[in-house]
Amino acid sequence: MTAPEVPSADTPSWQPGARQAALLLTAACASVLGSLLIAPVLPELERAFSDTPGISTLAPMAMTLPALGIAVLGPLAGSAVDRYGRTRLLFGAMLAYAFVGTAPVLLDSLPLILVSRTLLGVVEAVVMTASLTLLGDYFTGARRDRYMSWHSVITAVAAVGILAVGGGLGAHSWRTPFWVYAAALPLLLAMVLSLREPSFDRAAAGLTEREMRPLPWRSLAPLLVLTSVGAAVVFFVLQVQLSFVLDDLDVGSAGIGASAAIANAGVVAGSLCFARWARRWAGQLLVAAFVAGPLGVVLMSVGRDWTAVTGGALIAGVGCGLMLPSLLIGTTSRLPFDQRGRGTAAWTSAFFFGQFLSPVIVAGLSAAASGRDHAIQLCAAVGLGAGVAAFLLVRRRPLAVSAQDEAHDAGTSEAAEAVGQG
Incomplete structure (x- = not known):
C-alpha cells in the first residue's frame, strides 16, 4: 500500500x-x-x-x-x-x-x-x-x-x-x-x-540517513526480563488458569465469567492508580505490583469457594494493572526518538513471549508438582522473586519520569518537541 x-x-x-x-x-x-x-x-x-x-x-x-x-x-x-x-x-x-x-x-x-x-x-x-x-x-x-x-x-x-x-x-x-x-x-x-x-533531525543527532544507534540493552534488559516473567507467571496465569481453578470447584460458566470480569476490573483499577500516582511513586508501584500480583495468584489457587478465589483474582488483577504500565513506561522513557520503535517492539515481544510460555510453564510444573494448584503457587514464588529484583532495580535506577524526560533526545527538531509537549 x-x-x-x-x-x-x-x-x-x-x-x-x-x-x-x-x-x-x-x-x-x-x-x-x-x-x-x-x-x-x-x-x-x-x-x-x-x-x-x-x-x-x-x-x-x-x-x-x-x-x-x-x-x-x-x-x-x-x-x-x-x-x-x-x-x-x-x-x-x-x-x-x-x-x-x-x-x-x-x-x-x-x-x-x-x-x-x-x-x-x-x-x-x-x-x-x-x-x-x-x-x-x-x-x-x-x-x-x-x-x-x-x-x-x-x-x-x-x-x-x-x-x-x-x-x-x-x-x-x-x-x-x-x-x-x-x-x-x-x-x-x-x-x-x-x-x-x-x-527528527538526524544530522543534529550526528546520524547518517540510514544509521541507527544501538539500543541500550544494559538499561533495558532488566525491564524486559521482568516483563516476560510478569506476563508469564502472573498476568497470564491469572487470565488463563482462573477458569480452570473455578471449574475444579464445580463453578458454572456464569460464575467463571463473573469472576473473570471482577479480575479484569482489578486490572483497570490498578492501571488507574498507576496513572494517578506514577509521578511520585513509579518505582514503588512496580515493587507493589510484584507483591500484589503473586500474592493474589496464591490466594486464587488456595481458595475453596467462589468468593475466596475471586478475591484472590481481584488482588492479582490490581497487581497486573500496576505492573504493565510501570514496565512499559519504564522502558519507553529510557529511549530517545530514533530508538523508540525498536525499544517498544522489544517490550511487546517480551510481553507476548511470556503469554506464549505461560500455559507451557504451568503444564510442565503441574506434571512435576502433582497438580495445577501447586504449579500456580510455584509461579507465584517466581513472581515474588521478580519483585525482589524489581526492588533492587528501582534502588539502582529509579523509574520516575520527569516532565523533561525528552531532553536527552538530541536531534529532535524544535517543532517536534513543541508538538510532543502540546
Whole structure:
C-alpha cells in the first residue's frame, strides 16, 4: 500500500491531543482482538474441521499463533518503524490487518486459516509497535504516563467486550466473528486524517540517513526480563488458569465469567492508580505490583469457594494493572526518538513471549508438582522473586519520569518537541 501524503508533525498549526491518543490506543488493542475474538468459537472451529489430523492440537493454535507472531517478529517491526517512519507502516499494517483478519471467512482449509492467523500476528506486531511508539513521540511527562496507563485500562475492558462480541456473533457461525477485523478500515481512514509523522533531525543527532544507534540493552534488559516473567507467571496465569481453578470447584460458566470480569476490573483499577500516582511513586508501584500480583495468584489457587478465589483474582488483577504500565513506561522513557520503535517492539515481544510460555510453564510444573494448584503457587514464588529484583532495580535506577524526560533526545527538531509537549 502507498500511504497518502500527510503533513509532517512539525506543521506549526498541528498539535496532537486526545483524538490522536484515542486512535493510537484503539489500534494498540489489536493484539487482544487477535487472541480473544475467536475464543468462544474454537469448539465450533474444531468440529468444522474434525476430519483434519491432529485437530485437537491445531484448533487452539488459531488463538495462540498471533501472539507467537508478535513475540518472534516484534523486533523486526521495531527496526522498520525506526528506519522507515511510524505512520506509513501503521497505515499499511492497518490495511493488511483488515484483509488478513477477515481471510478465514473465505478459507476452507484449516492449515490456510492457521497461516492467515500467523500473518495476523506479524501485522499486529507492526500495528502495536507503531501505535505505542507514536504515543511516546507525541506526548511527554505526565501526559504520556497517563496515556500509556490507559493502554492497560482499555485492553482489560476490551478483553471482556471482545469475548462477548465473539460469543454473540459465533452463535450464527464460527466464521462470523472474523468479520470484526474489517473494523480496521474505518479506523485506518480516521488515522490518515488525524495522524502526522513526527520529525527528527538526524544530522543534529550526528546520524547518517540510514544509521541507527544501538539500543541500550544494559538499561533495558532488566525491564524486559521482568516483563516476560510478569506476563508469564502472573498476568497470564491469572487470565488463563482462573477458569480452570473455578471449574475444579464445580463453578458454572456464569460464575467463571463473573469472576473473570471482577479480575479484569482489578486490572483497570490498578492501571488507574498507576496513572494517578506514577509521578511520585513509579518505582514503588512496580515493587507493589510484584507483591500484589503473586500474592493474589496464591490466594486464587488456595481458595475453596467462589468468593475466596475471586478475591484472590481481584488482588492479582490490581497487581497486573500496576505492573504493565510501570514496565512499559519504564522502558519507553529510557529511549530517545530514533530508538523508540525498536525499544517498544522489544517490550511487546517480551510481553507476548511470556503469554506464549505461560500455559507451557504451568503444564510442565503441574506434571512435576502433582497438580495445577501447586504449579500456580510455584509461579507465584517466581513472581515474588521478580519483585525482589524489581526492588533492587528501582534502588539502582529509579523509574520516575520527569516532565523533561525528552531532553536527552538530541536531534529532535524544535517543532517536534513543541508538538510532543502540546
